[in-house]
Amino acid sequence: MPALVIDHLVKTYGDVRALDDISFTVEAGELFGFVGANGAGKTTAMRIALGVLRADSGTVTWDGSPIDLARRSRIGYMPEERGLYPRMKVGEQLVYLARLHGMGRADAERAMAHWTEVLGVADRRDDAVEKLSLGNQQRVQLASALVHGPEILVLDEPFSGLDPVAVGVMSEVLRGEAARGVPVIFSSHQLELVEQLCDRVGIVRSGRLVASGGIDELTALERPRWTLEADLPAAWTPGVPGVTAARVSERMWSVEAADAAAAPAVLASAVQSGRVTSFVPNRPTLTELFRDVVAEPEGEAA
Numbered sequence: 403m404p405a406l407v408i409d410h411l412v413k414t415y416g417d418v419r420a421l422d423d424i425s426f427t428v429e430a431g432e433l434f435g436f437v438g439a440n441g442a443g444k445t446t447a448m449r450i451a452l453g454v455l456r457a458d459s460g461t462v463t464w465d466g467s468p469i470d471l472a473r474r475s476r477i478g479y480m481p482e483e484r485g486l487y488p489r490m491k492v493g494e495q496l497v498y499l500a501r502l503h504g505m506g507r508a509d510a511e512r513a514m515a516h517w518t519e520v521l522g523v524a525d526r527r528d529d530a531v532e533k534l535s536l537g538n539q540q541r542v543q544l545a546s547a548l549v550h551g552p553e554i555l556v557l558d559e560p561f562s563g564l565d566p567v568a569v570g571v572m573s574e575v576l577r578g579e580a581a582r583g584v585p586v587i588f589s590s591h592q593l594e595l596v597e598q599l600c601d602r603v604g605i606v607r608s609g610r611l612v613a614s615g616g617i618d619e620l621t622a623l624e625r626p627r628w629t630l631e632a633d634l635p636a637a638w639t640p641g642v643p644g645v646t647a648a649r650v651s652e653r654m655w656s657v658e659a660a661d662a663a664a665a666p667a668v669l670a671s672a673v674q675s676g677r678v679t680s681f682v683p684n685r686p687t688l689t690e691l692f693r694d695v696v697a698e699p700e701g702e703a704a
């Protein structure tokens with residue numbers, strides 16, 4: 403399967419080491435969320451992936467080949483600083499950009515009509531971009547990244563400043579693009595959204611990737627935990643080897659085990675001893691994981 407491979411990138415700006423040996427892979431059809439504090443290096447990595455910025459060392463390849471000019475034109479990019487012509491009409495601008503990427507006029511017109519419709523700005527086609535609200539300008543910006551039918555999508559904070567409806571529309575569009583086999587990499591500070599949307603995430607800190615993988619993989623605990631809500635005697639113990647239970651309030655228990663496979667036995671024991679109303683795994687959220695990883699003193703993050 404083709405993959406976008408970011409391999410050992412290093413980039414310095416004077417004394418600032420913006421990227422410090424960063425590597426990750428985004429497979430075709432995968433949604434990869436790139437998260438990190440302000441200044442961590444996300445934009446720098448994405449610009450290098452796109453080929454508009456040179457790394458000091460390291461490589462970026464797509465399907466085994468470097469990103470040359472021809473390949474670059476097959477990437478859909480949404481830059482952080484946004485890049486639309488404010489006075490140009492929405493429709494004209496999208497057709498113009500599609501044609502810059504080599505599309506014929508009729509195809510460009512069709513793609514413009516399609517994406518303005520999908521992104522809910524079809525009725526603004528004849529308006530200058532500057533007349534649109536910021537959120538609607540952002541929808542047009544996403545349309546401009548998609549209009550030429552890219553093979554790869556690289557989006558710098560595509561969700562910032564969008565209302566909940568637009569977030570939903572944009573999420574569906576990104577899922578749809580991934581479903582047609584496009585690798586989608588986007589940065590975001592909205593961690594709940596990243597958690598819902600992404601197959602995998604990368605957490606970057608001071609130019610280094612300090613954690614990456616599937617959400618389940620990253621938030622899995624060494625000792626699995628569950629929250630049990632039940633009417634149980636105060637002296638209840640699960641009686642399952644390797645499992646401990648602590649009562650946190652009248653009806654709430656926190657259960658911890660050496661192995662997730664203990665869950666059915668714990669539940670069976672609770673059901674035997676009283677009325678159980680809920681038994682749910684208790685995993686950290688991406689936000690909690692992010693706080694943990696980013697708050698560790700420098701040099702200790704693994």
Ligand SMILES: Nc1ncnc2c1ncn2[C@@H]1O[C@H](COP(=O)(O)OP(=O)(O)OP(=O)(O)O)[C@@H](O)[C@H]1O
Binds near residue numbers: 420445446482
């Ligand atoms: N053109 C530049 N000249 C000098 N330093 C730069 C330049 N661009 C970025 N940097 C520095 O490189 C580091 C990484 O910046 P980058 O913009 O990649 O971070 P980011 O993770 O995208 O941040 P944010 O979440 O704020 O967008 C920062 O310390 C930044 O100040």
